[in-house]
Amino acid sequence: MVDNIAAYTSKNPEELAQKVLQDFFTSSFxxxxxxxxxxxxxxxxxxxxxxxxxxxxxxxxxxxxxxxxVGINVNRPITRQRFTAAxxxxxxxxxxxxxxxxxxxRDKNSIEKFADNFAAELLMPKSELIDYSRQFMDNNLVSxxxxxxxxxxxxxxxEACVYRLAWTVKILDGDTNKxxxxxxxxxxxxxxxxxxxxxxxxxxxxxxxIVDNYHYSQQQSNFYWYKFKxxxxxxxNRIEQLQIEEEEVAEIVTDLRLRKQDSIxxxxxxxxxxxxxxxxxxxxxxSTTRDPITSFSLLKLSQLFYKYSPNPxxxxxxxxxxxxxxxSKFETLDYSQIPGSxxxxxxxxxxxxxxxxMSISEFIQKCALIHHRITVIHPFLDGNGRISRAFLNxxxxxxxLPPIYIKHERKFDYFNALGTLDxxxxxxxxxxxxxxxxxxxxxxxxxKRD
Numbered sequence: 001m002v003d004n005i006a007a008y009t010s011k012n013p014e015e016l017a018q019k020v021l022q023d024f025f026t027s028s029f030x031x032x033x034x035x036x037x038x039x040x041x042x043x044x045x046x047x048x049x050x051x052x053x054x055x056x057x058x059x060x061x062x063x064x065x066x067x068x069x070v071g072i073n074v075n076r077p078i079t080r081q082r083f084t085a086a087x088x089x090x091x092x093x094x095x096x097x098x099x100x101x102x103x104x105x106r107d108k109n110s111i112e113k114f115a116d117n118f119a120a121e122l123l124m125p126k127s128e129l130i131d132y133s134r135q136f137m138d139n140n141l142v143s144x145x146x147x148x149x150x151x152x153x154x155x156x157x158x159e160a161c162v163y164r165l166a167w168t169v170k171i172l173d174g175d176t177n178k179x180x181x182x183x184x185x186x187x188x189x190x191x192x193x194x195x196x197x198x199x200x201x202x203x204x205x206x207x208x209x210i211v212d213n214y215h216y217s218q219q220q221s222n223f224y225w226y227k228f229k230x231x232x233x234x235x236x237n238r239i240e241q242l243q244i245e246e247e248e249v250a251e252i253v254t255d256l257r258l259r260k261q262d263s264i265x266x267x268x269x270x271x272x273x274x275x276x277x278x279x280x281x282x283x284x285x286x287s288t289t290r291d292p293i294t295s296f297s298l299l300k301l302s303q304l305f306y307k308y309s310p311n312p313x314x315x316x317x318x319x320x321x322x323x324x325x326x327x328s329k330f331e332t333l334d335y336s337q338i339p340g341s342x343x344x345x346x347x348x349x350x351x352x353x354x355x356x357x358m359s360i361s362e363f364i365q366k367c368a369l370i371h372h373r374i375t376v377i378h379p380f381l382d383g384n385g386r387i388s389r390a391f392l393n394x395x396x397x398x399x400x401l402p403p404i405y406i407k408h409e410r411k412f413d414y415f416n417a418l419g420t421l422d423x424x425x426x427x428x429x430x431x432x433x434x435x436x437x438x439x440x441x442x443x444x445x446x447x448k449r450d
Contacts, residue, residue, distance in 0.1 A: 013121060014126065016118055017119075017122040017125070031154055035085035035086040035123070037213050039092075042089065042093070045067050048081075048442055049073065056071060056073065056087060056088050070085065070092070074439050086123055089118075089119075090118035094115075140171065144184065144185075147162050148194060155205075158190040204431055207436070211361050216400055216401055228441070230249045230250055235405050236389065236405055237275070239385065239408050278383075286390060296346070298342065299318075319338070321335055332378035361431075365427055368430045376422075389406075401438060406437060
């Protein structure tokens with residue numbers, strides 16, 4: 001951690017950014033720059049929040065013993081979050097004794113503009129931007145098509161890169177009048193162009209920067225955990241095609257817990273509602289148990305899933321017939337292979353949980369592969385998706401990470417990510433979804449808004 005912050009004084013935002021970069025890189029710079037690592041190394045705690053309007057927030061420490069805090073809007077694109085992190089770092093270095101920063105795009109006084117220029121120079125240093133752009137130049141200018149590749153290299157938004165190429169280093173071809181350039185960017189449709197040339201819509205490495213330096217906390221209030229769990233169960237069951245209203249979840253769970261098999265919901269005609277209560281019990285269990293987790297712990301989750309069924313003994317057993325997943329790109333294992341495959345799965349589970357030097361992003365990648373493998377094994381007749389995602393969250397709890405859930409509006413992104421892993425063996429898409437949802441969960445469990 002950097003101790004002598006007082007040395008970081010400058011009247012020029014570019015000079016201040018260069019000083020930071022030179023102090024952290026002994027030779028050449030490594031791109032994309034990791035602003036979250038820089039915040040962490042300067043002793044700044046950053047947290048993602050569900051802000052309605054703000055991009056970010058810097059809370060000035062009360063004294064030398066207080067921890068400075070940066071809040072970042074979890075609902076913004078990753079490139080914008082990176083810019084916000086760099087912007088707030090500037091406030092920590094330059095304005096920590098005088099400035100409370102609510103970073104609002106409508107409020108751009110001289111202090112905010114200084115921080116913006118610092119962030120741009122930190123993420124896209126002028127000299128490196130020119131040097132990297134030379135390979136794309138035609139008559140000493142670069143096109144909008146080339147700006148896509150340049151933005152990807154520096155881990156910044158297309159718009160931010162285009163503006164810097166046009167107005168700071170002045171090497172963008174075509175009309176660079178502000179209004180006309182905005183029209184050019186809009187008509188260019190950068191997201192569609194990225195897909196056309198094979199660039200990932202998001203860069204997993206940028207998400208790795210966030211999660212590997214993040215400070216996770218599960219010390220949320222009972223109120224927020226209760227609300228989060230109801231949201232979780234609602235979305236999980238909507239993914240599985242259960243048509244249920246969000247406000248019904250608490251009523252169903254409470255009635256089944258109090259009355260058990262005497263509940264009006266404990267009938268074969270109410271099987272989906274029974275599963276809602278069992279689902280709730282699974283999460284109460286994994287969030288509080290001290291039981292060791294193995295691959296065969298899936299049987300315990302299956303048992304809880306069927307807890308309120310008219311035939312609760314149906315849970316806790318692997319399927320003994322073959323079945324197929326509708327619309328999947330794979331065939332589930334033959335039922336005779338399930339016990340051996342579950343046994344083999346225990347080794348990667350224990351390796352993931354026991355490795356102390358593994359980064360959070362590496363752990364998430366291993367969890368993604370394990371989660372995918374469980375979906376392929378498909379060990380139970382029913383509840384495989386919900387049980388496998390509960391198991392994923394159990395592993396997250398073991399590492400001190402918050403639980404995640406996929407909002408039902410994003411279920412096809414999730415299914416497509418699993419399908420991509422089926423076909424290509426690449427976990428990138430699934431890892432990205434898990435990391436995005438991890439940050440959303442942390443923000444929701446904190447229960448704070450602007």
